[in-house]
Amino acid sequence: MGISFVPGPVTVRVPATSANLGPGFDTFGLALSHHDEVTARVTPGGCRVEITGEGAGELPVDDSHLVVRAMHATFDALGARPPGLALSCVNRIPQARGMGSSSAAIVAGVQLARGLVVDGVARLDAAAALRVAAVLEGHPDNVAPCLLGGFTIAWTEPDGARAVSLPVAPGVSVTVFVPTQRGLTEVARAALPTRVPHSDAAFTAGRAALLVHAITADPALLFAATEDRLHQDYRAAGMPGSADLIARLRVAGVAAVVSGAGPSVLALTEVPADFCPGMDWQTHSLLVDVAGSRIEGAIVGHAERDPVAAGRKS
Known part of the structure; x- marks a missing residue:
């Protein structure tokens, strides 16, 4: 079945994350209330990226940009790539500081691709989106909280990454x-x-x-x-x-x-x-970001408390 693309722009808001939290090496993650925002739209051809904030003047502005590479990988999983893309990135997450800037870029790309494809969220559910993001990042500890929000426990099975998100106690500062x-x-x-x-x-x-x-x-x-x-x-x-x-x-x-x-x-x-x-x-x-990544203000990467739903197709 072929795919079609939405005519207008799509905006994704992705949180910073902190992984490990001490003893939870490559497993635990926490979503934080510090966000990047990326807007993308399909164009007749080519690729253009505009960057404001962190990484402006340093990060690539063509199809080698990490958000674009994540979008292409997700479009491939969905079935087809659009003819061209235009992106506008507002970056607030510090780069290369241990706050998940690369994971945020990857999750933004995955979510943007899902949002730009008609029925893309249904075609590629949260479990599959996590698997795509984890392959691109190399491990799931940061992409899981970025996608799902809250405190996450992530692990990898033969069919890919899985994760659960748990609520954080009010006394955590x-x-x-x-x-x-x-x-x-x-x-x-x-x-x-x-x-x-x-x-x-x-x-x-x-x-x-x-x-x-x-x-x-x-x-x-x-x-x-x-x-x-x-x-x-x-x-x-x-x-x-x-x-x-x-x-x-x-x-x-x-x-x-x-x-x-x-x-x-x-x-x-x-x-x-x-x-x-x-x-x-x-x-x-x-604060702890409990919602995870959002597409156009709607909670998409919500906390999946069922580990099967969160990390593997049934």
Whole structure:
């Protein structure tokens, strides 16, 4: 069956995300109230991208742009590509800071393609959209909260990525400290060992299990629940400023962790009013985005609490 494209523009709003949350390496994610907005329309030919905000003058403005590449992959999954595209990107998510800017671009592209195809959301449901996004990103921990919203647990099975979104307890307080310098995920991953002691793996598994309870039901346990022995200590040498800030926050009793691959730092409990991160850090007090990505104001990536519905066709 052929596809047709909607005649007008489609706008997608996608949230920033923080992955890992300490012990949930490559598994846990949290959607944050800091958003990029991308508008796209089908044109008779060619590809044009306009960028405002983060990445303006740096990111490509042709079909090599990550949003466009994600759109093309999604159009292929839907059955056909349009003759041309015009995009307008308003970027607010810091680039290469551990706040999911690449995942936001990928999810924006997936959602825009779904929105530009007549019946595209029905043709490619949320479960399939997650699988497409996870393949493009390489892992689902950031694309899952960006698509679904809230606190997400993501994993991969032979047929692709799956995820569930769980509600966050009211007592969770989100603060993100964003440094001026950038970081690269591949550099952060290169610092990880191929093996870890069994005791460290067991310790982190226990903290990850506790974190699910703490973030959804009992935030008083978040300080203990955010301890990790799998990745943060190994990455510390590559981001000493982040490691120092986390240490100072935890001395102050704050449940602080590296945000994703860093170098941003995420705090999940209230930060003392007199705490000073230093001149190299911007402080953002945010909310948990419970809706996920939106197409034209409608909630599309809603929280799928059934893991089958959220990650695999029935």
